Amino acid sequence: MPDPAPGPSGGSAGDRPISRKTLLKAALVATTVPLLAGGGVALARDAGAAGVRLAPTPDCDDGDEPTHDQMEGPYFKPNSPLRTSLVTAGTPGVPLTVSGYVFGRECRPVPGVLLDFWQADTNGAYDMSGYAFRGHQFTDRSGAFTLTTIVAGLYPGRTRHIHVKAQAPGSGILTTQLYFPGEPRNSTDALYDPALLMNVRSVGSGRQGTFDFVLDVAQDPTDPPTDPPTDPTDPPTGPGGSWRAGTLYNAGDRVTYGGATYRCLQAHTALTGWEPSNVPALWERG
Numbered sequence: 001m002p003d004p005a006p007g008p009s010g011g012s013a014g015d016r017p018i019s020r021k022t023l024l025k026a027a028l029v030a031t032t033v034p035l036l037a038g039g040g041v042a043l044a045r046d047a048g049a050a051g052v053r054l055a056p057t058p059d060c061d062d063g064d065e066p067t068h069d070q071m072e073g074p075y076f077k078p079n080s081p082l083r084t085s086l087v088t089a090g091t092p093g094v095p096l097t098v099s100g101y102v103f104g105r106e107c108r109p110v111p112g113v114l115l116d117f118w119q120a121d122t123n124g125a126y127d128m129s130g131y132a133f134r135g136h137q138f139t140d141r142s143g144a145f146t147l148t149t150i151v152a153g154l155y156p157g158r159t160r161h162i163h164v165k166a167q168a169p170g171s172g173i174l175t176t177q178l179y180f181p182g183e184p185r186n187s188t189d190a191l192y193d194p195a196l197l198m199n200v201r202s203v204g205s206g207r208q209g210t211f212d213f214v215l216d217v218a219q220d221p222t223d224p225p226t227d228p229p230t231d232p233t234d235p236p237t238g239p240g241g242s243w244r245a246g247t248l249y250n251a252g253d254r255v256t257y258g259g260a261t262y263r264c265l266q267a268h269t270a271l272t273g274w275e276p277s278n279v280p281a282l283w284e285r286g
């Protein structure tokens with residue numbers, strides 16, 4: 001059976017119900033940036049281009065359920081590269097960016113969340129010998145992330161999707177999948193979950209998608225939304241000692257590994273394969 005035409009139908013939220021959170025976000029920019037034709041929701045980047053000052057903390061519906069989990073499937077590989085872009089200038093496929101925030105249960109954005117993405121190439125194939133279309137990153141201080149990739153290809157038995165693992169510092173791992181609106185196979189894929197639909201719209205020859213994760217992590221509603229900036233002169237307060245997988249490290253923590261001393265650059269939970277000598281985005285010598 002031939003595959004349906006590639007690419008999602010842009011500009012539509014598809015059959016995903018529009019949540020209160022989405023409406024709040026739209027209301028934030030609606031004063032100067034109209035909603036897109038076709039029901040798509042204006043993105044924060046449009047408001048920025050229009051000179052609109054956005055609230056630093058995104059609105060969030062504290063009635064949101066945590067993001068649903070889904071099976072890992074057979075194509076996950078550990079130790080993906082640290083990178084936000086999975087493509088180069090010549091990568092075949094429909095360009096796609098996916099951006100959004102990670103929230104906790106109290107609607108506070110969560111910085112330092114590990115997001116590990118993997119997906120099929122434009123022909124529906126996973127790279128099992130290398131790391132094409134695999135990469136991990138961390139949410140920034142505002143809890144935001146952006147993935148630069150292509151629209152995932154179709155393969156037998158599945159609708160179009162992107163796999164992801166999300167782990168807040170010191171918390172468990174959420175394994176799930178993101179879906180594209182308007183896909184013919186969404187109605188026949190038993191794994192498909194409309195709660196995991198991205199908002200996707202067409203921009204030129206590419207696509208822009210948005211998705212917000214809600215992780216089941218406890219938060220103090222009285223805490224400031226993001227950590228205050230760290231004074232670089234502050235003494236390290238973290239675990240110290242030798243680097244160990246499974247340990248939560250915060251920016252400024254110092255460890256020893258392989259006989260050298262490293263300083264943590266951003267909060268994360270250490271995993272095997274992310275030894276300080278391997279991930280310069282997380283650790284620097286000194």
Ligand SMILES: [Fe+2]
Nearest residue numbers: 073075161163
């Ligand atoms: Fe898959």
